[in-house]
Amino acid sequence: MSKIRVAIAGLGNCASALIQGVHYYRNEKEDSTVPGLMHVKFGDYHVRDLEFVAAFEVNKDKIGKKISDAIWVHPNCTPKFSDVPETESIVYPGPISDGVPPHMIKPFHCYDEAQMKPIDIIEVLQETKTDILVNFLPVGSEEATKIYADACLKANVALANGIPTFIASDPKKEWPKRFEERGIPCAGDDIKSQLGATILHRVLAQLMLDRGIEIEKTFQLNVGGNTDFENMKFESRLKTKRISKTEAVTSILPHDTPTRIGPSDFVPFLEDRKICYLLLEGRKFGDQPLSIEVKLSVIDSPNSAGVMIDVIRALKTAIDRNIAGPLISISSYAFKHPPEQIPDFEARDRVEAFIRGDVDR
16 A cells, blocks of 8 residues: 655644654554554554655744654653654644744744744645644644644645544534535544543543442543643633543533543643543442542653554545545544544444444544
8 A cells, every 4th residue: 555644733742752653663563463552554554654744833943854853852852762764854834823822932932923934734735745634733723723624625635633623523513514525534633642541531430330330520630741731831722622621521421520620730840741630439339439549640742642643544544435524433532522422442343343344434
């Protein structure tokens, strides 16, 4: 099969982990089970079939550099776990729009629009023959995400939306309709981690419900030290993020339950480490109390990279099969706020059915 030509909007820690991972796993046998991967081969595509052809950034220290060099530029801080061969693909200046709030101008090393102009996204996507654009912009980049989504529609490029701006899950159905009408697939929204706070919270809540326990209250509080957490210090950047993470959990609860979920603080010395605290309280047999308290600690950015690798290959599979609009199976499996919330183990089965061709979305 041909290579999957991928462009990335936002060459931060998540992008660095994704690119490193493609090279880290490139020589794995197709029929093997490999720690860290859900699928070595997804349909017709191996991990090594991903090729990164362009990136868009606002960081003036990354713009103009080769992607293979730019992924190591500050403030990126995710650990290096793989050598990345030098590429000819470069980083272009992307639109700033609302992607850079005032408190992040310096941390993001944002370029000055008086000295540099954003590139024509559509032109780059077409010239690089991009198949799929991955959106890794900062949380809160509502208008910037829509600029990239619109460019995908005009350039005939599929979209993997990794942040909580609601494109695939647009409640008004306007964006899904546009992708459907253009014959282009999309997946989203807000990427789940391989094993992160949201999926752990969902599984524990589902376990309690399946065992006849009534959940009375729950919280999920997260702290971290990368620019994702620094960006989210202000509540104004968190509206859709709180909706996405909260609905991912409350969607499986049978009744209204006091819930608090979302990023809680920025701790710089943690760098790319994320620490999550979970609490679930309820009542079991005889109306007796039960409480679960969990602490989860992960290196944040690589935790979603393997999931995004599957999303990219699912979208390319949809392109090959002439499937358009939101992909329900991979979106429900890989994203916190998909078009349809499906229990995680059922969503996994649907992805396997999609790979076999038993379901078209």
